[in-house]
Amino acid sequence: MDAQGCPTDSDRDGVPDGPDQCPNTPAGATVDTTGCPVDSDHDGVPDGLDKCPNTPARTEVDTAGCQRASDADGDGIDDTKDKCPGTAAGTRVDAAGCPILFTEAKTPVVLRGVTFETGRSALKPDSYTILDIVAASLVANPDIKIEIGGHTDNTGASATNLRLSQARADAVRAYLASKGVGPERMVAKGYGASQPVAPNTTPAGRAQNRRVELRQTN
Numbered sequence: 047m048d049a050q051g052c053p054t055d056s057d058r059d060g061v062p063d064g065p066d067q068c069p070n071t072p073a074g075a076t077v078d079t080t081g082c083p084v085d086s087d088h089d090g091v092p093d094g095l096d097k098c099p100n101t102p103a104r105t106e107v108d109t110a111g112c113q114r115a116s117d118a119d120g121d122g123i124d125d126t127k128d129k130c131p132g133t134a135a136g137t138r139v140d141a142a143g144c145p146i147l148f149t150e151a152k153t154p155v156v157l158r159g160v161t162f163e164t165g166r167s168a169l170k171p172d173s174y175t176i177l178d179i180v181a182a183s184l185v186a187n188p189d190i191k192i193e194i195g196g197h198t199d200n201t202g203a204s205a206t207n208l209r210l211s212q213a214r215a216d217a218v219r220a221y222l223a224s225k226g227v228g229p230e231r232m233v234a235k236g237y238g239a240s241q242p243v244a245p246n247t248t249p250a251g252r253a254q255n256r257r258v259e260l261r262q263t264n
Contacts, residue, residue, distance in 0.1 A: 056069060056070075057069055057070055057071045057073075057081075058073070059071045059075065059077045059081055060077065060081075061077060061079070061080070061081030065080065065081065066080070066081030067080040067081055067082055068080070068081050068082035068083065069081070071083055071092075072092065072095060074094045074095055075092035075093070075094040075095055076092060076093040076094040077092075086099060087099055087100055087101045087102075087103075087111075088103065089101045089105065089107045089111055090107070090111075091107060091109070091110070091111030095110070095111065096110070096111035097110040097111055097112055098110070098111050098112035098113065099111065101113060113126070118131060118132075119131055119132050119133045119134075119135075119143075120135060121133045121137065121139045121143055122139070123139060123141070123142070123143035127142070127143065128142070128143030129142040129143055129144055129182040129183075129185070129186050130142065130143050130144035130145065130179055130182050130183070131143070133145060140183065140186060140187060141186070142182065142183070142185075142186030142187075144179060144182050144183035144186055145179060145183060146183075147180065147183050147260065148187075148190055148192075148260075148262045152261065152262045154195070154259045154260065154261045155259065155260040155261075156257050156258070156259050157173075157176055157177075157180070157218075157257070157258045157259070157260065158257070159172065159173060159175070159176040160173040160176055160177060160218065160257075160258045161173055161256075162214055162217070165210070166210075167210065167213035167214045167216070167217045168217070169217055169218070169221060174221075177218065177221050177222060177225070178225060180222065180260070181221075181222050181225035181226060181227050182225075184222065184227045184231070185225070185226045185227060188228075188231075189264070190231070190262055190264065191231045191232070191233075191262065191263045191264045192231065192232055192233070192260050192261060192262055192263060193232075193233045193234075193235055193260070193261045193263050194215045194218050194219050194222075194232055194233070194234045194235070194258065194259075194260060195215060195235055195236075195237055195241075195258065195259040195260075195261060196210075196211035196212060196213075196214040196215030196216075196218075196234070196235070196236040196237065196258055197211055197237050197238070197239070197241055197242075197255060197256065197257050197258070197259065198210055198211050198238055198239050198255065198256055199239055199242070199246050199251075199252035199253075199255040199256050200239040200242070200246040200252075200255075201246075201252065204238060204239065207238040207239050208236055208237075208238035209236070210236070210238075211236030211237055211238050212234070212235070212236025213236070214236070214258065215234035215235055215236050215258065216234045218234070218258055219232045219233075219234040233263065239255065242255045243255060243257070
């Protein structure tokens with residue numbers, strides 16, 4: 047009892063100390079008849095203090111009762127919002143967590159990992175990982191429009207190389223469209239062997255010249 051003869055309620059939760067089974071309830075917490083905090087979503091944060099009262103079961107939460115931010119790839123984007131999980135350390139990313147492909151300088155982006163079956167326009171499976179990242183970035187940045195440029199080395203006839211480069215650019219465009227990039231945002235253009243970036247006199251040089259480039263057009 048206090049000096050006025052009333053039951054003492056040390057933690058001021060409305061339940062007298064005698065029957066209070068949780069005598070140190072935090073201020074503001076909603077309690078049950080035993081004086082213990084009510085935790086409707088069972089996240090460990092009492093209802094009166096819980097800023098996110100309907101957190102799904104087994105969700106890791108912060109002190110406010112809200113889902114704890116996690117960033118597995120360390121790019122600064124919460125995993126729940128990251129469209130490109132697993133980004134390599136040190137990579138600059140956009141608001142969607144995808145690598146920044148296009149800058150104000152509009153420098154062409156060479157997709158080095160995108161390759162095709164020899165003499166054909168069929169994408170090799172190893173290309174899909176890179177193209178998926180490109181697609182995610184473009185979906186996250188819907189205002190960007192691009193040209194997909196196909197390039198070959200100088201092996202074979204010029205007309206054949208021009209057709210092949212166009213078919214390969216078309217294949218990349220079709221794949222990106224299948225991943226949600228609007229076809230109207232992409233133009234595919236084949237350049238054949240007309241724009242080499244290395245001498246065609248060595249295998250290494252020819253490999254560099256066989257490439258797909260993305261260029262922002264707006």
